[in-house]
Every structure is written in C-alpha cells, then in structure tokens.
Amino acid sequence: MxxxxxxxxxxxxxxxxxxxxxxxxxxxxxxxxxxxxxxxxxxxxxxxxxxxxxxxxxxxxxxxxxxxxGKIADLRDKLLRDSRDQVIGNPKGDVTLVEFFDYRCGYCKQAQPIVMELIKADPKLRVVLKEFPILGPDSLVASRAALASVAQGKYAAFHEALIASRGALPDDKIMEIAKTVGIDTEKLKADMSSPAIAAQIADAHSLAEKLAINGTPSFIIGDQLIPGAIDLEALKKLVSDARSACAGTC
Structure with missing residues (x-):
C-alpha cells in the first residue's frame, strides 16, 4: 500500500x-x-x-x-477625468484616489473618516467620488439627491452629512439632512429628476461592471483596485506607491 x-x-x-x-x-x-x-x-x-x-x-x-x-488603464479617463464627478481634496493633486460608494453602506461610513484623514495628511491628494447606489431604492434616492445638490453648491457638505447618518435613509430623512446643510429642498426635489443625474449614476454602474466591482466601498489608485474598507496606513502606502510609479499622471 x-x-x-x-x-x-x-x-x-x-x-x-x-x-x-x-x-x-x-x-x-x-x-x-x-x-x-x-x-x-x-x-x-x-x-x-x-x-x-x-x-x-x-x-x-x-x-x-x-x-x-488592464481595464483600469483602458478606463482611466472615465475613472479620473469625468467632469460630472465631484472631487474632494486637491482638485489639481498629483495622485487620484477613486471611491465607489453607497450612502447606506456601513463600511463606506467607516471608511469616510479614514479618507478625510488621508486628505488632511496629504495636501496633494485628489479624491474622485463615484456615486454607486447598490443597496436598494433609498440608496438611489440619496445619490440622486446628492448629485442634485451640486446645483446649489452644497455637495461636499451634503455628502459628508449623508455618509455620517445612521440607520435607514427614507426620503423624509434625506430631506431633513439636506435642510441641515442649507439646501433648498424644493429645488433639490425638482433637480433630482434630471435625466443627466440618472445617466451619471448609470455610467458609474457601467464602469463598476466593467471592473467587476460588486461591493462598496471600492477604491482605485494607480493601477490598483482595492475592494472593501482599508486602513489609513495601507491607503497611505498605496498613495505613496502610486506617486512614485505615476509621476503625476494618476
């Protein structure tokens, strides 16, 4: 045997x-x-x-x-340079971090202060926010509301308030949050129905599908796709590596 x-x-x-x-x-x-x-x-x-x-x-x-x-290279302009996307951090930064997120995602809520701390620590970092509502109708309404707030110059404050919220996000709660950051909610409701906003969200979903992104948060930096939450030190390392490799082109 x-x-x-x-x-x-x-x-x-x-x-x-x-x-x-x-x-x-x-x-x-x-x-x-x-x-x-x-x-x-x-x-x-x-x-x-x-x-x-x-x-x-x-x-x-x-x-x-x-x-x-390979897919990130092919889609780089759509990921980094879509003029419709909102940017936080340094708009002219030499390295870009792209985040696909959902306002109802608990891990996105955990990642938010980490991203903000990273921005604070790195004045040359540019962060592109991709509205990627995948957790049901409330998520979709929240993303539409956030994008509609751009017309009132309130996106950054509204984005942070929505991410910081806890529990469900029904329509009335979204509007209450909007009021706290000085948004005209009647105008917001009207702007939310814009076909351009629907198209922007659909395009984010299309990008995610091409990159096999099926969860939030998902980050892209340089040529790396990072699914799920990540700690501050790991993010700093990825930014440093991208900065060395890309020489201001990513």
Missing part, C-alpha cells in the same frame, strides 16, 4: 493545480486505494484543505488584480 502513497499525494496535488495528470493508467482497485489514502490523509491533516483553499483564493485574487490593471 505504501507504494501508492506518492501517486495518491500527486492526485491530491493535482486537485490543487500543482501536478500533471498522474491518475491515468490506474486500475479500479488502485484508484479506490488512492481515494482511501487521500481521504485518510485529509482526515488526519484537515489544515491541508484550508491551505489549498487559501492558495486558490490567492491565485484568483492575483488573476483578478492583473485583469483589473
């Missing part, structure tokens, strides 16, 4: 994508013995399964990251 151990482990490695096909040529009894050895090995060493899953996830993440780099 021991003579079958190496082939059995090779079959196990094959399941992890690490060996050529070795099972061909075994008779049924040998295959059954191999299955038994592999089963026994996995029962005795279940950590191998976790290691295999982690290796597979790492490989998939690397493949997705490489694929994203």
């Amino acid at each position: 021991r003579r079958l151990l190496a082939p059995a482990l090779s079959v196990l490695m094959l399941a992890q994508g690490a060996a050529p096909v070795l099972a061909a040529g075994f008779d049924d009894q040998q295959k059954q013995e191999i299955r038994g050895i592999v089963k026994d090995y996995l029962v005795q060493h279940p950590e191998v399964i976790l290691e295999a899953i982690q290796a597979l996830q790492a490989r998939q993440d690397a493949e997705q990251a490489n694929e994203a780099k």
Whole structure:
C-alpha cells in the first residue's frame, strides 16, 4: 500500500493545480486505494484543505488584480477625468484616489473618516467620488439627491452629512439632512429628476461592471483596485506607491 502513497499525494496535488495528470493508467482497485489514502490523509491533516483553499483564493485574487490593471488603464479617463464627478481634496493633486460608494453602506461610513484623514495628511491628494447606489431604492434616492445638490453648491457638505447618518435613509430623512446643510429642498426635489443625474449614476454602474466591482466601498489608485474598507496606513502606502510609479499622471 505504501507504494501508492506518492501517486495518491500527486492526485491530491493535482486537485490543487500543482501536478500533471498522474491518475491515468490506474486500475479500479488502485484508484479506490488512492481515494482511501487521500481521504485518510485529509482526515488526519484537515489544515491541508484550508491551505489549498487559501492558495486558490490567492491565485484568483492575483488573476483578478492583473485583469483589473488592464481595464483600469483602458478606463482611466472615465475613472479620473469625468467632469460630472465631484472631487474632494486637491482638485489639481498629483495622485487620484477613486471611491465607489453607497450612502447606506456601513463600511463606506467607516471608511469616510479614514479618507478625510488621508486628505488632511496629504495636501496633494485628489479624491474622485463615484456615486454607486447598490443597496436598494433609498440608496438611489440619496445619490440622486446628492448629485442634485451640486446645483446649489452644497455637495461636499451634503455628502459628508449623508455618509455620517445612521440607520435607514427614507426620503423624509434625506430631506431633513439636506435642510441641515442649507439646501433648498424644493429645488433639490425638482433637480433630482434630471435625466443627466440618472445617466451619471448609470455610467458609474457601467464602469463598476466593467471592473467587476460588486461591493462598496471600492477604491482605485494607480493601477490598483482595492475592494472593501482599508486602513489609513495601507491607503497611505498605496498613495505613496502610486506617486512614485505615476509621476503625476494618476
């Protein structure tokens, strides 16, 4: 039976994508013995399964990251230079951080003070905000309201107030928040129905789809796509790396 151990482990490695096909040529009894050895090995060493899953996830993440780099390059102007998008930080900054976000997303709310701290720490950082409502009708209404507030010059304050809010965001609460930052809510309601606003949100969704972004927050900096929340030091490192690599072009 021991003579079958190496082939059995090779079959196990094959399941992890690490060996050529070795099972061909075994008779049924040998295959059954191999299955038994592999089963026994996995029962005795279940950590191998976790290691295999982690290796597979790492490989998939690397493949997705490489694929994203090419797509980011192709979509760079739409990501960084869409004149409709709102920009915070330094509008003429040498590095741009793009954030896809949803006002009802708890992780976006956690990320907001981190982004603001990053802006405070880096006066050369430009941040592009992509309204990406994906958490239901309230999210969509909040994004439409935020974009409509641009006409009153109140986007930045309204954006921060919406992100800072807790709980649900029904229409009446959105309007109450708007009033607190000095927005004319009657004008806001009228402006929210603009086809241009609907088109802007639709374009953000199209961009996200092309980049396989399906959650918020998602960040893009340089040629990197970072899904999910990220801590301040990690963001600073990404900004520094992008600044070194891009020389003011990203």
